[in-house]
Amino acid sequence: MDEILFRALVEAVDGYLGRVERIAALSSEAGIELARLVGAWRSLLGQHPPARRGRCAGCRAPGMCSVWQVAGAWFVRA
Ligand SMILES: [Zn+2]
Numbered sequence: 001m002d003e004i005l006f007r008a009l010v011e012a013v014d015g016y017l018g019r020v021e022r023i024a025a026l027s028s029e030a031g032i033e034l035a036r037l038v039g040a041w042r043s044l045l046g047q048h049p050p051a052r053r054g055r056c057a058g059c060r061a062p063g064m065c066s067v068w069q070v071a072g073a074w075f076v077r078a
Helices: 003-024 029-046 066-076
Strands: none
Touching: 003 029, 003 066, 029 066
């Protein structure tokens, strides 16, 4: 994945998590659990920041790491 596509994925996932956070703020018990899930995902994604050439700085593996693959599959392409 190149750097531009990775940035687009990061923005799309961040947008999704932001929408969930706004929904969570509107409800009570479910909102607490949604906020917990969003916080966990933001923490996990924060450990896998985008690096040069579309790589993950956390994994340093070539291509998109499994964390971003899952986030993209569930939060953007779903
Ligand atoms: Zn990673």
